[in-house]
Amino acid sequence: MSATYVYGVVSADAALPEGLRGLGPSGRVALATHGRVGAVVGDVPLDRPLGTRDDLTTHESVVDTVAGVTTILPMRFPAVVEEQGVVDELLAPNEEYFLDALADLEGRVQFALKGRYEQDVVLREVIEDDDQIRALHERVRDLPEDASYYDRVKLGELVVAALEQRRDIDAAELYERLENVTANVAPHTPANPEDVIDAAFLVDRNAVDAFEEAVEALGQANAGRIRLRLLGPLAPYDFVDA
């Protein structure tokens, strides 16, 4: 009766890549199958709680390395079950559900795209385009800091609102340009006023080159104004139901 770490769920006939190293003391990563589905499992450290930097990156590394060769439904970190539970409670009762989800995602990978404005460039645009912001900006500059507190708050508020307006337009353009090379998209609300886009794209494996080229073209077209960052290929984290 020992605890088992579960990285994700794959098809029972999936071949795991060589050289996977898990987060347990043995480092072992194996496939436990039931019917047509399998769980990518390993052991669990027993002498300490999970949650170190290594645990997190190892989980991601295993999941995304598997995703490099086959479709995997990633588990949310940390997923631990009793050894028998892997089959009895995880795979057997959910076999149909997992099969459906795997079929939906078959042959597809996720990319995460993040974009951020070059701050100085876009702030210049904002100031130049808006009379009210420009006037406040000039007034604040000529006042000592103590005397301008409320003006500065107001200025910042207007600037943030202007950035968000711009984001809507720019993000719409990015989404539109990527639409025909992606199978699905999960947009997230950017966490930051200067963020333009934060989205996960589901891409057919045979469209990966086209997708990457499209992103690169967007990076080039927006160079100097928006900095794009592309993460992937990844497991379809954003496209499995929690």
Next chain:
Amino acid sequence: MTVATQRSGGGGYVERSGGGGSSGLADVIELILDKGLVIDVFVRVSVVGIEILTIDARIVVASVDTFLRFAEATNRLDLYGKGKGGTDLPGLVQGVSEAGAKGKTSGVLEAAVEKVEDALSSRREREEAPRRRPRQRPREQEDE
């Protein structure tokens, strides 16, 4: 164990990282703590700090601090080549360009995970990671 990150073409206009262990910690946290399958049979294992980390990762700062930060950022732009814009605030430049809420959050996460590694940090220690005025912040309220 990098997966298919080597790509010859591409003019390098887009910053790339592959999955499979080559991502930064903040990216990893965003992927694996917030998303993925959760099945109710999972044993509650003892996990340090993770619940709190998830909350931190979701904080979106839309506060007076944010507004002041952007006011300062515009203020240091010397649009007309005169005035007291940029030059007298050298220290601010880096602070502003990196202090996006995201940057800050990542910083907090890094700090938090380090603490976790050291085992069993108190939440209060982590509070001190970002340098901000101890005004009402959502995180503090959640933590008390």
